[in-house]
Amino acid sequence: xNKLLIVDDSAFMRGILKDLLSQHIxxxxxxxxxSKAAASDVLKKVKPDLVLLDIVMKDNEFxxxxxxxxxxxxxxxxxxxxxxxxxxxxxxxxxxxxxxxxYIEKPFDKNNIIEVVDKYLV
Amino acid sequence: xxxxxxxKHKDAFINESISHIESMNVSLLKLEKMPTDLRLLYEVFKSxxxxxxxxxxxxxxxxxxxxHTIEDVLDAIKNEKFSIKQCADILFxxxxxLSASLKEIxxxxxxxxxxxxxxxxxxMLKTNPTKEGQVKSNTENKFPVIDKIKTIxxxxxxxxxxxxxxxxxxxxxxxxxxxxxTINNYELTAAxxxxxxxxxxxxxxxxxxxxxxxxxxxxxxxxxxxDISKDQxxxxxxxxxxxxxxxxRSLIDEISDSLTHLIRNAIDHxxxxxxxxxxxxxxxxxxxxxxAKRTKEFVIIEISDDGMGLDFHKIKDAAIEKNILLPTxxxxxxxxxxxxxxxxxxxITKISGRGLGLSIVKQKIESIGGSIQVKSKIGEGTSFFVxxxxxxxxxxxxxxxVSDQIYAIPINNIERLLIVxxxxxxxxxxxxxxxxxxxxxxxxxxxxxxxxxxxxxDNYPVVVIKQDESRYGLVVDTLLSTQExxxxxxxxxxxxxxxxxxxxxxxxxxxVLILDIDQLFLSRRYKNEWRGANAV
Numbered sequence: 001x002n003k004l005l006i007v008d009d010s011a012f013m014r015g016i017l018k019d020l021l022s023q024h025i026x027x028x029x030x031x032x033x034x035s036k037a038a039a040s041d042v043l044k045k046v047k048p049d050l051v052l053l054d055i056v057m058k059d060n061e062f063x064x065x066x067x068x069x070x071x072x073x074x075x076x077x078x079x080x081x082x083x084x085x086x087x088x089x090x091x092x093x094x095x096x097x098x099x100x101x102x103y104i105e106k107p108f109d110k111n112n113i114i115e116v117v118d119k120y121l122v
Numbered sequence: 123x124x125x126x127x128x129x130k131h132k133d134a135f136i137n138e139s140i141s142h143i144e145s146m147n148v149s150l151l152k153l154e155k156m157p158t159d160l161r162l163l164y165e166v167f168k169s170x171x172x173x174x175x176x177x178x179x180x181x182x183x184x185x186x187x188x189x190h191t192i193e194d195v196l197d198a199i200k201n202e203k204f205s206i207k208q209c210a211d212i213l214f215x216x217x218x219x220l221s222a223s224l225k226e227i228x229x230x231x232x233x234x235x236x237x238x239x240x241x242x243x244x245x246m247l248k249t250n251p252t253k254e255g256q257v258k259s260n261t262e263n264k265f266p267v268i269d270k271i272k273t274i275x276x277x278x279x280x281x282x283x284x285x286x287x288x289x290x291x292x293x294x295x296x297x298x299x300x301x302x303x304t305i306n307n308y309e310l311t312a313a314x315x316x317x318x319x320x321x322x323x324x325x326x327x328x329x330x331x332x333x334x335x336x337x338x339x340x341x342x343x344x345x346x347x348x349d350i351s352k353d354q355x356x357x358x359x360x361x362x363x364x365x366x367x368x369x370x371r372s373l374i375d376e377i378s379d380s381l382t383h384l385i386r387n388a389i390d391h392x393x394x395x396x397x398x399x400x401x402x403x404x405x406x407x408x409x410x411x412x413x414a415k416r417t418k419e420f421v422i423i424e425i426s427d428d429g430m431g432l433d434f435h436k437i438k439d440a441a442i443e444k445n446i447l448l449p450t451x452x453x454x455x456x457x458x459x460x461x462x463x464x465x466x467x468x469x470i471t472k473i474s475g476r477g478l479g480l481s482i483v484k485q486k487i488e489s490i491g492g493s494i495q496v497k498s499k500i501g502e503g504t505s506f507f508v509x510x511x512x513x514x515x516x517x518x519x520x521x522x523x524v525s526d527q528i529y530a531i532p533i534n535n536i537e538r539l540l541i542v543x544x545x546x547x548x549x550x551x552x553x554x555x556x557x558x559x560x561x562x563x564x565x566x567x568x569x570x571x572x573x574x575x576x577x578x579x580d581n582y583p584v585v586v587i588k589q590d591e592s593r594y595g596l597v598v599d600t601l602l603s604t605q606e607x608x609x610x611x612x613x614x615x616x617x618x619x620x621x622x623x624x625x626x627x628x629x630x631x632x633x634v635l636i637l638d639i640d641q642l643f644l645s646r647r648y649k650n651e652w653r654g655a656n657a658v
């Protein structure tokens with residue numbers, strides 16, 4: 001089973017993503033984290049195949065970037081898709097340099113999410 | 123609109139939307155007072171935008187439209203077409219309509235029409251603002267803001283009960299995990315795994331609830347420092363840093379006396395009198411620094427003064443006189459002897475001087491799984507570093523066996539596990555060593571320390587222990603598993619043996635002793651042990 005990690009400080013966003021992806025075929029093992037610290041805890045136990053990662057968390061512009069670094073340090077072949085908002089082009093570029101595969105701008109199209117997930121999960 | 127999707131996400135949507143609207147209100151209020159602070163404008167924009175994308179996900183198109191309109195106003199302010207003053211009222215009106223619409227969604231699962239207001243705002247944006255011309259807002263039609271209780275007071279006792287229950291759960295989980303190994307059923311395994319994850323989450327969250335900013339404790343000290351220093355005619359500034367670092371509430375209670383003692387010591391012994399300071403060309407005002415810092419697994423509290431520093435020669439003489447040290451003692455041993463009840467002060471004041479204080483402080487801190495270190499330079503000052511675990515209850519340990527007994531080693535202390543063949547262990551000078559990362563590191567068999575027989579084997583498991591910059595190897599009979607365990611304090615009999623810091627409760631209800639690595643390496647006996655001929 002492919003393992004997916006959702007990192008977002010918004011419970012609403014995590015709920016939506018989990019809901020959309022719980023119907024994914026084949027089924028995914030979904031983990032979630034609401035902060036850098038929580039993500040670290042999950043990453044200690046689980047090697048995700050794909051991470052959906054919010055850039056700005058808890059009002060910290062760089063929390064997502066830090067999580068990205070941690071993921072890539074631990075598991076270089078884990079794919080990372082950033083969840084972004086408008087006006088974050090600079091950070092997105094930075095994230096791509098740090099190894100993020102792609103980004104999805106919020107609000108996102110429900111079908112788009114599944115498409116992107118499928119693109120990076122073998 | 124009223125479908126499963128909506129029902130499932132409604133609560134999270136409403137809660138987060140309310141807090142976004144709240145922060146929009148707060149930032150705009152500040153912005154009114156500080157109109158040039160563009161960061162505040164950006165804060166309002168960020169929350170509005172997040173709210174907009176959430177509303178879009180939930181298909182609340184009226185909300186989306188209103189948020190969009192708000193963004194247009196913010197843009198106009200940013201581009202200096204309009205001033206904050208001109209737009210504040212209408213923005214607040216928009217925020218109120220957002221709130222009212224959320225309330226409607228809660229009650230009737232329908233959003234309010236925002237057309238009229240959006241239109242009015244758009245019309246306004248098309249006008250040419252006059253200098254003082256304020257945009258008219260519809261003040262008669264104020265919508266009430268949804269009030270929501272966000273914090274409640276909880277009795278500390280109840281939190282303790284919660285924590286106790288979590289501990290019980292952890293113990294039950296360990297029992298289940300043992301059962302799983304004997305039963306070995308896939309579905310059972312999956313169920314226990316998921317239960318385990320939930321227990322970990324619960325434990326984490328209960329711990330979070332129990333956290334208290336250390337500032338609560340730190341804030342007691344300015345007054346104390348002021349009073350004592352006045353009494354002693356010393357001019358002292360107390361600098362406090364890291365008051366926002368959070369610590370388990372029970373730890374805060376436990377360390378309060380120790381910190382008081384260390385700070386009193388600093389004022390009484392550390393800081394020199396004004397005459398001596400001026401003679402030594404030091405500024406008359408002295409500083410005591412009280413600082414908390416958080417690392418991944420610890421909180422470190424530093425208590426520093428810029429006083430006279432410790433005179434290690436005097437300390438050494440006093441310790442030798444009291445038979446605490448041998449004349450051959452290393453610097454590290456001399457440093458640590460200050461925690462063993464020696465005093466170099468001749469006079470005993472009402473505040474300190476008996477020399478017992480520091481040993482009590484050390485005992486106290488170690489009893490809660492912490493440690494204390496001192497650094498000092500004569501003439502420049504003294505720093506104490508108190509290292510505390512983030513929480514009292516749970517640590518991760520590695521179980522090992524030695525002479526058929528199980529012991530636990532805290533994971534924090536372990537750098538690596540190795541399997542070393544017997545002929546790789548060599549005698550270097552009078553001790554045994556193995557090559558680890560191109561360096562000789564000393565090794566000894568744990569059995570030697572416990573005066574039991576070690577097994578003769580071809581290959582030995584070695585636990586590489588990390589102690590500041592040094593590495594040591596502990597040879598054991600077998601390595602078992604790692605586990606999170608609930609620590610219980612030592613019973614009195616075991617307390618006599620200083621190699622153990624506590625006991626771990628394991629699944630069968632048995633107690634396993636947890637090695638106290640700090641003690642193990644500081645003790646002279648240990649050093650003698652590994653000067654013995656054979657490590658294994």
